[in-house]
Amino acid sequence: MPAKLQRLWRDSVLGRHVLVALVGLLVVLLLLETVNDFRAIQLSSMAYLGIAAGGLTILTGLNGQISLGHGALMAIGAYTAALMLPDRDASTPLPLVVLVSVLVTLAVGTAVGAAAARLHGPYLAGATLALAVAVPGIALYFGETLGGEQGLRVSMPDVPVWALDAEYLLTGTEMTRSGWVALMAWTTLAVTYVLLANLSRGRVGRRWRAVRDGEVSAELAGIRLGRSRVSAFMVSAAAAGAAGAMLAFTVRLAAPSGFTLTLSLTLLTAVVLGGLGSLGGALVGAALLTFLPPFVTSVGSDAGLSDLRAAELAPLVYGLVMIAVILLAPAGIAGSFRAWRIRRQARVAVAPAPVAASATGTTGTPDSPTRSTVPTSSKGTPT
Amino acid sequence: MQQLLNTALGGLTLGMVYAAFALALVLIFRSTRIVNFAQAPMAMVTTFIALTLIDAGYSYWIGFAAALLAGLVLGAVVERVLIRPVEDKPEINAVILTLGLFIVLHALAAVVFGNAYRSFPAPFGIRGFEVGGSTIALTGFGVFTIGAVVVVMALLVALFRFTDVGLRMRAAAYNQEVARLLGVRVGRMLTLGWALAALVGSLAGILIAGGSLVHPGYMDSVVVYGFVAAVLGGLESPIGAVVGGLTLGVSLSFVSGYVGSELVALAALGILMLVLTLRPGGLFSQAAERRV
Numbered sequence: 001m002p003a004k005l006q007r008l009w010r011d012s013v014l015g016r017h018v019l020v021a022l023v024g025l026l027v028v029l030l031l032l033e034t035v036n037d038f039r040a041i042q043l044s045s046m047a048y049l050g051i052a053a054g055g056l057t058i059l060t061g062l063n064g065q066i067s068l069g070h071g072a073l074m075a076i077g078a079y080t081a082a083l084m085l086p087d088r089d090a091s092t093p094l095p096l097v098v099l100v101s102v103l104v105t106l107a108v109g110t111a112v113g114a115a116a117a118r119l120h121g122p123y124l125a126g127a128t129l130a131l132a133v134a135v136p137g138i139a140l141y142f143g144e145t146l147g148g149e150q151g152l153r154v155s156m157p158d159v160p161v162w163a164l165d166a167e168y169l170l171t172g173t174e175m176t177r178s179g180w181v182a183l184m185a186w187t188t189l190a191v192t193y194v195l196l197a198n199l200s201r202g203r204v205g206r207r208w209r210a211v212r213d214g215e216v217s218a219e220l221a222g223i224r225l226g227r228s229r230v231s232a233f234m235v236s237a238a239a240a241g242a243a244g245a246m247l248a249f250t251v252r253l254a255a256p257s258g259f260t261l262t263l264s265l266t267l268l269t270a271v272v273l274g275g276l277g278s279l280g281g282a283l284v285g286a287a288l289l290t291f292l293p294p295f296v297t298s299v300g301s302d303a304g305l306s307d308l309r310a311a312e313l314a315p316l317v318y319g320l321v322m323i324a325v326i327l328l329a330p331a332g333i334a335g336s337f338r339a340w341r342i343r344r345q346a347r348v349a350v351a352p353a354p355v356a357a358s359a360t361g362t363t364g365t366p367d368s369p370t371r372s373t374v375p376t377s378s379k380g381t382p383t
Numbered sequence: 384m385q386q387l388l389n390t391a392l393g394g395l396t397l398g399m400v401y402a403a404f405a406l407a408l409v410l411i412f413r414s415t416r417i418v419n420f421a422q423a424p425m426a427m428v429t430t431f432i433a434l435t436l437i438d439a440g441y442s443y444w445i446g447f448a449a450a451l452l453a454g455l456v457l458g459a460v461v462e463r464v465l466i467r468p469v470e471d472k473p474e475i476n477a478v479i480l481t482l483g484l485f486i487v488l489h490a491l492a493a494v495v496f497g498n499a500y501r502s503f504p505a506p507f508g509i510r511g512f513e514v515g516g517s518t519i520a521l522t523g524f525g526v527f528t529i530g531a532v533v534v535v536m537a538l539l540v541a542l543f544r545f546t547d548v549g550l551r552m553r554a555a556a557y558n559q560e561v562a563r564l565l566g567v568r569v570g571r572m573l574t575l576g577w578a579l580a581a582l583v584g585s586l587a588g589i590l591i592a593g594g595s596l597v598h599p600g601y602m603d604s605v606v607v608y609g610f611v612a613a614v615l616g617g618l619e620s621p622i623g624a625v626v627g628g629l630t631l632g633v634s635l636s637f638v639s640g641y642v643g644s645e646l647v648a649l650a651a652l653g654i655l656m657l658v659l660t661l662r663p664g665g666l667f668s669q670a671a672e673r674r675v
Contacts, residue, residue: 115659126607260600316491327468
């Protein structure tokens, strides 16, 4: 039996991903039992940041493009969810809300991506930056429908009876509303990550990587560059939409102040820190984005800064970390760990050393160890 | 009719500033293939330096000079300390570094100077001139803005066209390897290029601030407009950046005047998407060219 399981683990990519996701969900469920409401809300925040960072890491790590507007895309998802869950009338089924949020965000992402992502160069970064700056203005201009500066309140339905019953049956405790939201957010995260992991392992992911590593060779292999780039951005935007819906459920408010340019840029920090292209790394980055600010802010307040100024210390740390990671360990946490493992394996097998060297040398795209044995041309440098 | 004229005049003044900012982006893009999005917080920081000096009792002009000088130094330091180590790495590393710098400068300014809106003085009147009994939207400060940008642009043209250093900078931007073989110190030229670009960016920052409010995020939208203007002109061409800046300034002024100032950034995004869809090489692109 263990041998059979082992073979399944090795051969079935989908099976492996689903298994990891289920185990992860179980861990989160157990964790939610032990924590209070405040921690449950923090866990939900980590989940929605993780979903958005996961989408972004696929775009940046696998396809070599940068989006500075994932915060704005989250805003679109959150506002859609808020519009579907207005005050006093929370009868729309939540899965439908999430689906519509994803579709609306996908539509916006497709429009921006079709214009900007098909081109090589800084165009997508610029266009998404414009989106990040433009979106709060839309909420203000259409203040009557979108609530202006105050934003839209999201009314959440009660925890369904079957969930309450199941929870009571399993653990003998009552499920709180925050716990329920956290569970939904983590389930969405698990589903998103399984989908993203499968995409990146399959044909689509290989195409994205091929476009990133060598445009000319990818084109010669029959890959349509523009289409491949736009599809990567679309997938990434859809993830941001789901993240936005989860944010709306968690915070129960969609307001312009929640979707600043800083949010978009700090998502990028999570991705860089974890290691471009690594979903596990994105989750680590999301954990940092969630749990670091309260800590740093309290350190700042203790040092005598006013609250407003102390709140800026967290982004300061993110920015410094981002610069340090790119300068010192461009493969991020996940990539550096992988490179260390490969180096150790190589030493054991007395294999040629360059394997590990190129894994740390490039942007930090530690997707597959095999890739680094092939000489890859990086974007922009002449081949 | 009068509103039309005033909107256009206001747009021209703003367009001049966008042109300067676009020029700063183009200068760096031509030599290092990076769009320096951190140009916005860099200009914000230098403007805050000027404001601190002015609030301390020095004259506007000392603050003005200090801002430009600080921009020059900041640009050179950023190139040497951050960009140089990743020069031979993929572009995306340098781009991420500039974004990290973006966050750092933003947060640092908020910690040091505070998050509040502060008013920035203007050396000339900010009330419109009176022509034939009616006020037009051209102010004394507006004239100064246009003049300052024109002078700086003329100086840049003179530098690149008529001096030895300018020729070397162009060579370094055009082809690093060949320039190096011919004895050009490419590294120094890149540093100088970043320094000059940051100076032009600082100029734009202090001109936008004049007679208005500053806070750590006040340049964020300007970098978007500068980028759109640069793309309008083709990202490579300094003249294109100027024309793009003026076009964008007037267009956005009309959006602001007739639709609503909240939608200006959205209009800029719309213009950008339109240009990228129809003429991705910019308004003046002729032949498709690509780097392999």
